[in-house]
Amino acid sequence: MDLRLNRHRRAGLAALATAAALLAAGCSSQGGKKAQEADAGLAAGKADTPRMRIAMITHAAPGDTFWDTVRKGAKAAAAKDNVDLVYSSNPNGADQANLIQNAINQKVDGIAVTLAKPDAMKGAIAKAKKAGIPVVAFNAGLDQWKDMGLLEYFGQDENIAGQAFGKHLNEVGAKHDICVIQEQGHVALEARCAGVKKTFKGKTDILYVNGTDMPSVKSTISAKLKQDSSIDYVVTLGAPFALTAVQSAKDAGDKAKVATFDLNKDLVSAVQSGDVQFAVDQQPYLQGYLSIDSLWLYKNNGNFSGGGEQPVLTGPAFVTKDNVDTIAKFAQKGTR
Amino acid sequence: MTHTATPAAATPPASPAVPPKSRTAERSLARRALARPEIGALVAAVGVYLFFFAVAPTFRQADSFATVLYQASTMGIMALAVSLLMIGGEFDLSAGVAVTSSALAASMLSFQLTTNVWVGVLVALLVSLTVGLINGLLLIKTGLPSFLVSLASFLMLQGANLAITKLLTGNVATDTISDMDGFDQAKSLFASEIAIFGVDVKITVLWWLLFAAIATWVLLRTKFGNWIFAAGGSKESARAVGVPVNLTKIALFMTVGFAAWFVGMHLLFEYNTVQAGEGVGNEFYYIIAAVIGGCLLTGGYGSAIGAVLGAFIFGMVNQGIVYANWNPDWFKFFVGVMLLLATLVNLWVRRQAARR
Numbered sequence: 248m249d250l251r252l253n254r255h256r257r258a259g260l261a262a263l264a265t266a267a268a269l270l271a272a273g274c275s276s277q278g279g280k281k282a283q284e285a286d287a288g289l290a291a292g293k294a295d296t297p298r299m300r301i302a303m304i305t306h307a308a309p310g311d312t313f314w315d316t317v318r319k320g321a322k323a324a325a326a327k328d329n330v331d332l333v334y335s336s337n338p339n340g341a342d343q344a345n346l347i348q349n350a351i352n353q354k355v356d357g358i359a360v361t362l363a364k365p366d367a368m369k370g371a372i373a374k375a376k377k378a379g380i381p382v383v384a385f386n387a388g389l390d391q392w393k394d395m396g397l398l399e400y401f402g403q404d405e406n407i408a409g410q411a412f413g414k415h416l417n418e419v420g421a422k423h424d425i426c427v428i429q430e431q432g433h434v435a436l437e438a439r440c441a442g443v444k445k446t447f448k449g450k451t452d453i454l455y456v457n458g459t460d461m462p463s464v465k466s467t468i469s470a471k472l473k474q475d476s477s478i479d480y481v482v483t484l485g486a487p488f489a490l491t492a493v494q495s496a497k498d499a500g501d502k503a504k505v506a507t508f509d510l511n512k513d514l515v516s517a518v519q520s521g522d523v524q525f526a527v528d529q530q531p532y533l534q535g536y537l538s539i540d541s542l543w544l545y546k547n548n549g550n551f552s553g554g555g556e557q558p559v560l561t562g563p564a565f566v567t568k569d570n571v572d573t574i575a576k577f578a579q580k581g582t583r
Numbered sequence: 584m585t586h587t588a589t590p591a592a593a594t595p596p597a598s599p600a601v602p603p604k605s606r607t608a609e610r611s612l613a614r615r616a617l618a619r620p621e622i623g624a625l626v627a628a629v630g631v632y633l634f635f636f637a638v639a640p641t642f643r644q645a646d647s648f649a650t651v652l653y654q655a656s657t658m659g660i661m662a663l664a665v666s667l668l669m670i671g672g673e674f675d676l677s678a679g680v681a682v683t684s685s686a687l688a689a690s691m692l693s694f695q696l697t698t699n700v701w702v703g704v705l706v707a708l709l710v711s712l713t714v715g716l717i718n719g720l721l722l723i724k725t726g727l728p729s730f731l732v733s734l735a736s737f738l739m740l741q742g743a744n745l746a747i748t749k750l751l752t753g754n755v756a757t758d759t760i761s762d763m764d765g766f767d768q769a770k771s772l773f774a775s776e777i778a779i780f781g782v783d784v785k786i787t788v789l790w791w792l793l794f795a796a797i798a799t800w801v802l803l804r805t806k807f808g809n810w811i812f813a814a815g816g817s818k819e820s821a822r823a824v825g826v827p828v829n830l831t832k833i834a835l836f837m838t839v840g841f842a843a844w845f846v847g848m849h850l851l852f853e854y855n856t857v858q859a860g861e862g863v864g865n866e867f868y869y870i871i872a873a874v875i876g877g878c879l880l881t882g883g884y885g886s887a888i889g890a891v892l893g894a895f896i897f898g899m900v901n902q903g904i905v906y907a908n909w910n911p912d913w914f915k916f917f918v919g920v921m922l923l924l925a926t927l928v929n930l931w932v933r934r935q936a937a938r939r
Contacts, residue, residue: 309912335905339861341850342901345654349905352647366759367854431745431860437755 291327296547299357300331301539302350306343306363306387307336312486312511313531317386319582320535321359328543340367347371350380357381357542362388362395363435369395381545385538386531387435389558398551401537403529403562405435408508409442411563412527413451416480416506419524422449424480425471429458429488436484439508443482452478461491468495478503486511486526493522510566515578518571528574529562532582537561620877621889623929627875628892628899631921635903642906645782652784655898656791657846658868659891663791663798664842665866666873666890668835670802672815672882673729675718675839677737679865684740685711685847686857687748690757700765708844714740715840719833741863748859756858766852773845774853787849791891794842798887811835816883871918872897875925896921 303321307314318334325332333355335346343360344367350358351374358375362368362384372395375382384392385401392400416424424447426440444451454471456464472478472495481496481503483489489507496503506524507514509531517523537559544550552559566574577583616622635642642648661678668675675681688710693703714736721732745755752758760766776783802808810831813821821828851857874880875896876889900921904914 309915331908333905333908335911340854340858341657342654344854345650345902346905348650348653349647349902352644352650353641353906364756364854364856364858366856369855370853431755433860434754434756434858 301357302333302355303359305336305361316531317535320532324536324539340364344371359538361386365391400558405438406442408563409439410446413443413446421480426482469499472499472501483507486514526566528564620886623932624876624892639906651898655894656787659894662872662890662894664839665869669878670885671835676733680740680862681843682847683862685844686851711840711844715837719836745859770852773848
């Protein structure tokens with residue numbers, strides 16, 4: 248028994264020593280964390296206004312690159328404005344409404360909320376207003392924020408973005424596209440594809456995939472491309488899916504090109520290399536940043552954008568081979 | 584370690600007014616309390632409450648407590664039905680999407696046929712009970728484990744939710760029915776708020792506690808309660824002593840159907856529109872709440888009060904993490920840790936109780 252323990256311990260120590268040696272010897276001359284740290288993050292000093300607390304409540308599923316960028320923008324504004332930021336999210340409408348109630352209980356000084364499920368938010372937002380908390384909407388709810396009597400709106404209209412996308416497809420001479428929806432039953436995603444369908448002169452097919460399972464996304468797109476050789480464009484609704492679609496086209500030996508909604512770091516490289524033709528960016532960092540900054544301005548100087556009448560649009564911003572290089576620097580830092 | 588005895592007779596709830604009878608008199612009050620399935624959950628609930636009370640000042644407010652209770656109630660109503668089913672020895676993985684199905688059915692029927700919303704509500708009840716009935720019949724006729732049967736119905740319902748909604752409305756969410764006849768009445772029944780000591784409490788909290796009382800009474804004081812324990816403990820022995828096992832199991836699946844209908848109606852009248860894709864994944868939370876409350880995966884053991892405590896713990900963690908302003912990225916991690924701790928406490932408590 249004792250002997251065995253000793254042997255185990257010796258083996259463990261040996262393994263540790265080996266691992267340490269490997270780590271030390273295996274330094275990379277490029278990339279990695281060191282290169283990332285060399286890129287300084289965005290910082291803009293710090294305001295001397297009194298500390299305030301703002302709740303940001305989104306419909307994001309955890310672990311999504313897009314929403315991570317929104318959060319980074321919100322954090323940057325919070326750091327600058329001396330704001331205590333409380334971020335929470337839940338994709339389920341009822342649970343998101345509960346989080347608004349939670350923020351009211353906390354007596355926050357402002358709420359920034361996404362209205363992906365506007366009807367579900369109505370009751371909770373009315374309560375926030377009754378409690379005298381200013382509320383701004385961002386990212387989703389372009390048609391509803393005004394009726395709900397919110398202060399401002401930052402974001403893009405998914406359907407309009409879809410229409411702009413469709414027009415761009417006409418310009419590049421596409422004939423037949425598939426619009427890949429990664430989450431069945433998601434209103435904003437459906438609106439994008441509906442927008443594309445509306446303005447695109449060619450044929451648009453909707454393809455549903457299971458967004459939580461990348462291998463199945465890849466094989467489903469591959470199968471579709473093999474089954475119908477007339478498809479010349481794959482339209483995806485999120486950066487990770489565009490990169491997967493590029494692989495699918497390669498697997499299927501198909502000449503179909505890929506274009507997408509939304510950006511991330513890897514997608515910018517893919518636009519540079521020509522794997523992805525173009526992307527429509529709604530600038531998530533800007534949405535997060537402006538939502539927090541605007542509430543700070545409202546509290547400290549009574550300012551608000553759009554006069555309660557017009558939204559502040561953060562997109563659609565097209566990213567193509569012509570302008571991708573300027574964006575690449577920022578995307579490397581994970582802020583675009 | 585399943586207790587196949589009939590708990591209604593073996594462990595009456597401890598109440599000082601009724602002197603204990605026969606063999607139970609030999610065991611001290613503490614022993615008997617320890618032998619209750621929900622005692623582990625009670626310890627865990629008190630622990631979680633004190634913890635958040637200490638770290639999050641906002642958590643101490645009455646209105647925050649009302650928010651926690653509301654969060655717990657919608658989950659808790661489902662967890663009650665699921666815990667009864669689990670005591671009866673079966674699973675229902677379709678419980679999460681069944682809630683959405685029911686809400687969709689009521690909303691779309693009322694809207695498409697322009698009827699009074701109560702017509703939709705009643706038809707939705709029939710739909711939900713039928714889903715439960717089909718689950719139960721499939722289980723009995725095929726002899727497959729309920730895990731597989733309900734997994735199949737979960738996927739079918741998920742697909743049907745989306746396909747039918749898109750077919751009828753052209754969108755992936757229902758049209759609002761808030762301006763139709765009967766909406767306000769239904770809202771007051773399923774989704775109103777009641778001021779208790781100046782704090783607005785959602786009516787679902789009261790329904791939840793009422794259902795919990797009924798479920799506890801059924802489990803501990805009725806013949807049907809004995810059947811549930813017997814059917815979950817050992818099917819063959821139960822059949823041998825004349826328990827209608829099939830009938831019991833079908834009734835339990837239909838109870839889950841009823842609960843899904845009730846929660847579905849609440850979501851519909853609280854939030855006006857229903858998204859076709861929602862509800863997926865909740866079935867595991869219901870099961871977790873039941874397990875934290877002392878249900879065994881093998882059946883034949885558990886309690887309704889335990890499921891109430893399980894859902895309450897969930898509500899506290901869910902909102903408490905936000906009140907404490909922790910990074911929500913860790914939420915699922917905490918839930919997992921909590922599940923592990925709660926089940927370990929349960930196991931330990933049961934072992935203590937088993938020792939004479």
